[in-house]
Amino acid sequence: MQLPYHYHAKDDWPSTVDNNTPGFFCRADQQTPNKFSLHSYGVAIDINPRYNPALVTPKHAGDPLRIQPKSGTHYYYHHKGQRGMIEPDDAVIRIFAQHGWKWGSYWQPPDTNYMHFQKDMDSHYQAHSLERAPKDNTQ
Template identity: 40%
Template sequence: MGIATVRVCALVVGLFAGCAAACAGGPPEPVGAPETISASPQNPQPSAQPEQPARVQPVDAAALGASWRPGCPVAPTELRRITLSYIGFDGRSHRGQLVVHRDVVGDVIGIFEDLYSVRFPIEKMSTVDHYPRAADELSMEDNNTSAFNCRPLPSGSWSLHAYGRAVDINPLVNPYISATGDLQPVTSRAYLDRTRTDRGMIRDGDVVVRTFAARGWRWGGHWRDPIDYQHFERR
């Protein structure tokens, strides 16, 4: 047998031996450890805390516009304008304003910070003087979250909104219903169906009701006449 033939035979024998070892479960050739890669999430969630702190400012009669008038049960000096962050229906952070009594400023800031942290959606947040004659109906139809408005109840006594001690949240999707069928806003009939799952709806026991209750605020959704799903108050 020639030298070349011997080399070929040796190569073939070696190949068969390698195959036999692999089939018998022989140890694989060692490889290096995989490279560790650190990657950021493709769509990181916005911070659960507001990027800007709440800002509190005094107000006067001129700043309150049509929402206040002489004869209202509180003077402008008893009220404060709070600029707050909230999560909009678009899922983004926005800034809005509420006017409340100075005694509940701490409550309101804490409540809306808590609602921001759980990303509860609020469509709009403007003081009612942005609407003609500070009309509550127009603000509600616009699904605007608001607080102070010097207006009476149907009974003739002052609403707690007139004291800056009540907040209405997403009022279009959380309507007011009286025992006689009075509906506010008048455009909210579709939302009498509380099995709907629209953004910003409030339900008994949900995070909004619990957050207000933890600070001593009552929810109008627990009432019988009227039922007021949008309304939270503290006396």
């Protein structure tokens, strides 16, 4: 396992080729590049990416869908019963769900992301400017 900075990349895809499990990684969102990814806030994780690859929507109309990481292509097409793969009835899905996380495999096609779990951002995770911070009147 290598820490993400080892790859000197602006996203975590190079790390996934080596089957690293990236969690926190400050980067732009894949679908909306003007926003931060949920990985930037520590509320997303990609587990065993080689064995649980993603089908990625192209950035340009007309380009084909692609499997990420490429080293996971075999596993994408044979996604059953391999050690390290996440299956619909696995405990990892139930445990994440009990804590309010969602599995990327349940997204609408064609976006299938077997490796990805995320927790929606709510007011608990939202940052507030110092000027708007509530005043503590208990002192």
